[in-house]
């Protein structure tokens with residue numbers, strides 16, 4: 001049977017060892033995705049290998065890794081594409097590594113809070129009442145609601161790599177998802193939180209985030225739209241009385 005070499009990043013802090021690559025030779029099964037290759041290693045060769053996954057169908061967002069230099073969902077990337085090998089598998093860039101291919105993502109979870117990713121109403125309506133929405137109002141923000149928090153965009157983002165305080169692509173796209181929702185009235189709250197030097201203005205529109213996004217969320221496009229709104233907001237605060245837009 002044809003085989004392929006897989007070089008896997010290993011880091012086991014409990015053993016006090018330095019990070020290193022370990023090479024495994026596995027069958028080149030044409031039906032396998034990269035995640036199947038990792039599961040083969042774990043089940044048949046080396047049970048100590050750690051990595052995250054859950055759904056195996058591009059929905060949970062937990063299997064993101066860097067494969068031959070590019071951040072991908074390993075459940076959606078065929079192994080055969082990398083034949084004859086070797087295939088190098090590493091944890092996502094720009095995040096601390098907990099063990100092997102597992103990253104620590106609490107920084108992103110803190111940033112999510114900052115963008116207030118929920119519907120904000122100036123006055124709460126009755127719980128009996130529905131906020132109706134037309135199909136075209138839904139279409140306005142639907143693309144930005146498809147994010148699965150896979151962190152590929154943070155791994156690809158050179159600004160986040162240099163400035164870890166940057167709110168980052170997925171969180172900013174999510175802010176825009178709620179801003180564009182016809183039921184939401186929280187744009188001003190979010191704008192104040194995201195106009196500082198960790199928010200949208202740090203994005204230099206490299207566009208790598210959108211290039212790697214497996215769900216076509218286009219975070220780079222969302223951030224540019226947000227910048228236009230931010231500039232308008234700034235002019236309004238300058239020109240309108242009391243420094244408030246209304």
Ligand code: SF4
Pocket residue numbers: 146147148149150151152153154169170173209212213214215216217218219
């Ligand atoms: S915007 Fe795309 S790449 Fe970024 S976390 Fe969401 S789904 Fe993943």
Ligand code: FES
Pocket residue numbers: 053054055056057058059060061062063064073074075076
């Ligand atoms: S395992 Fe869920 S997205 Fe890959």
